[in-house]
Amino acid sequence: MLKQAPIFIARKQELPLDSDSSSPFLKVMISIAVFLFAVTLAGVMSINAMLINWNESILGSLTVQIMPVNNIDKAKATAQTLAHQEKAIEALKTIEAVEKVSPLEDKQLQALIRPWLGDGVKLENLPIPRLIDVKLKKGATLDFAQTAEKLAEATPYASLDNHKLWLSKLISFADGLKMLALAALVLVILITSGAIFYTTQTSLGLHCYIIEILHQMGAKDAYIAQQYAKRTAWLGLVGGCIGVLLAVPTIFLISGLASQIEGGIISEARLSAFSWLIILSLPLFSGLISMLTAYYTVKNTLQKMM
Amino acid sequence: MLKINQGDPIIEMQNVGIRYGQGPEILSDIKLSLKKGSFHFLTGKSGAGKTSLLSMMYLAQKPSRGIVSVFGKNVNFTNRDSLAMLRRRIGVVFQDFRLLDHLSAFDNVALPLRVCGMEEQEVKKRVVELLSWVELSKHMQATPATLSGGEKQRIAIARAVINRPDILLADEPTGNVDNDIAPKLMKLFVELNKLGTTVVIATHSEKLISDFAYPRLHLQNHGLRIYNANDLTGMGGGSHA
Numbered sequence: 001m002l003k004q005a006p007i008f009i010a011r012k013q014e015l016p017l018d019s020d021s022s023s024p025f026l027k028v029m030i031s032i033a034v035f036l037f038a039v040t041l042a043g044v045m046s047i048n049a050m051l052i053n054w055n056e057s058i059l060g061s062l063t064v065q066i067m068p069v070n071n072i073d074k075a076k077a078t079a080q081t082l083a084h085q086e087k088a089i090e091a092l093k094t095i096e097a098v099e100k101v102s103p104l105e106d107k108q109l110q111a112l113i114r115p116w117l118g119d120g121v122k123l124e125n126l127p128i129p130r131l132i133d134v135k136l137k138k139g140a141t142l143d144f145a146q147t148a149e150k151l152a153e154a155t156p157y158a159s160l161d162n163h164k165l166w167l168s169k170l171i172s173f174a175d176g177l178k179m180l181a182l183a184a185l186v187l188v189i190l191i192t193s194g195a196i197f198y199t200t201q202t203s204l205g206l207h208c209y210i211i212e213i214l215h216q217m218g219a220k221d222a223y224i225a226q227q228y229a230k231r232t233a234w235l236g237l238v239g240g241c242i243g244v245l246l247a248v249p250t251i252f253l254i255s256g257l258a259s260q261i262e263g264g265i266i267s268e269a270r271l272s273a274f275s276w277l278i279i280l281s282l283p284l285f286s287g288l289i290s291m292l293t294a295y296y297t298v299k300n301t302l303q304k305m306m
Numbered sequence: 307m308l309k310i311n312q313g314d315p316i317i318e319m320q321n322v323g324i325r326y327g328q329g330p331e332i333l334s335d336i337k338l339s340l341k342k343g344s345f346h347f348l349t350g351k352s353g354a355g356k357t358s359l360l361s362m363m364y365l366a367q368k369p370s371r372g373i374v375s376v377f378g379k380n381v382n383f384t385n386r387d388s389l390a391m392l393r394r395r396i397g398v399v400f401q402d403f404r405l406l407d408h409l410s411a412f413d414n415v416a417l418p419l420r421v422c423g424m425e426e427q428e429v430k431k432r433v434v435e436l437l438s439w440v441e442l443s444k445h446m447q448a449t450p451a452t453l454s455g456g457e458k459q460r461i462a463i464a465r466a467v468i469n470r471p472d473i474l475l476a477d478e479p480t481g482n483v484d485n486d487i488a489p490k491l492m493k494l495f496v497e498l499n500k501l502g503t504t505v506v507i508a509t510h511s512e513k514l515i516s517d518f519a520y521p522r523l524h525l526q527n528h529g530l531r532i533y534n535a536n537d538l539t540g541m542g543g544g545s546h547a
Contacts, residue, residue, distance in 0.1 A: 014409065014420075213417075216364065217393070217465075218393040220386070221386060
């Protein structure tokens with residue numbers, strides 16, 4: 001005779017993975033990994049933003065220096081220097097890749113030296129060079145050697161200050177830094193996956209008795225692997241949330257310290273809304289990686305059983 | 307699913323040998339053919355290899371040599387998922403019950419249904435019905451640790467038959483129960499056999515066997531002898547039942 005089924009019977013997981021001693025370790029491990037990953041990723045994305053800005057704003061321009069003419073008569077010396085500047089401007093304007101040639105005004109030059117010499121400095125009393133800002137056409141490539149030659153022909157007082165030369169070194173350095181950070185990210189993923197791999201294998205060893213019974217009841221490997229995947233995905237998600245919660249203030253702190261650096265180069269390293277979205281979605285990513293690692297670890301390990 | 311008709315061979319063994327590691331063969335040159343709907347006792351002294359032979363039948367172990375076919379499939383050439391599907395058609399009662407201690411009686415019995423992906427509503431219906439049949443309705447939420455040997459045995463049997471298996475393999479099913487329960491359990495096995503389930507019961511209890519006129523698979527000197535139901539005459543290793 002069929003009896004009335006109980007209204008509610010809570011289903012317990014066949015594999016008591018919640019009580020595994022490795023679970024808290026894995027949660028802490030994933031939290032640390034996600035924290036490191038988030039901070040490093042923020043660094044990578046900041047460097048990337050800087051590189052884009054540098055390439056866009058600085059690579060499209062160059063600076064020409066006009067060395068001051070030495071003369072006891074200061075007014076005459078200034079007039080001669082400005083005459084050399086004019087010659088250089090004329091020569092620069094004939095170059096096809098050049099879009100705009102703008103000599104720096106006295107006011108601009110004064111602003112540049114203000115941090116060192118203060119206000120009220122008369123430029124004609126100082127042996128400082130005049131500067132010409134040259135903007136290049138978008139996408140245009142400039143033969144710097146030829147330009148330097150042309151300027152030398154126009155006036156011996158002109159010299160090319162090649163941003164590209166020092167910037168390319170800076171870009172190579174930043175690129176290297178970026179690759180290093182990317183390698184660190186891969187390393188973090190590998191170490192975390194390795195930790196999940198070994199803790200899962202340990203857990204399989206602990207629960208081999210239950211697994212044998214489940215197999216005997218007709219459970220496929222996927223059934224057992226799913227239980228591990230579900231549990232590890234949860235640990236990955238929770239660990240990921242903790243990691244991101246710790247990483248966000250850290251990123252703000254580093255960003256605040258970076259913005260205090262004078263020169264404006266580091267201040268270009270701002271994270272976009274999209275970058276923040278990526279950082280905030282890291283718990284999902286860690287959950288997914290954890291889930292897949294656990295799933296395939298179980299599947300591969302069980303293959304060795306009958 | 308491969309359909310097996312009444313009288314068709316359900317488990318076949320040809321020249322089967324089994325050894326553990328580099329040790330000697332526990333069983334040698336086993337030839338056997340169990341037909342659907344048959345009932346056999348598996349006998350032999352302790353250490354004769356009853357559990358090893360059963361474990362090959364319930365696909366927990368592959369032979370060291372020879373061919374084992376279950377439901378017409380050679381287990382040596384069957385992939386893991388197909389082996390799992392075959393195991394779903396085999397009910398096993400282990401000598402040590404092998405219940406999961408952290409699960410309730412209900413969850414233990416529900417295990418074979420859940421691994422098959424059965425709807426929870428249907429699982430509840432079947433488990434409640436079967437636990438009532440083995441008179442354990444009151445202990446549905448009890449864990450094995452709180453149950454007596456006989457109660458555990460009944461749960462183990464309920465778990466083995468919940469999936470309506472084609473074969474029921476029982477290893478010393480009456481070994482841990484009181485004398486008054488043993489005949490009841492045997493009656494249960496006979497009833498299942500009448501419903502078409504192939505039954506193999508490993509036992510060393512002569513008293514239990516003597517009450518039933520079923521053929522006997524007897525393990526001796528690493529080989530298998532099959533005694534038929536009527537005269538129990540030795541037919542030699544490798545004969546068919």
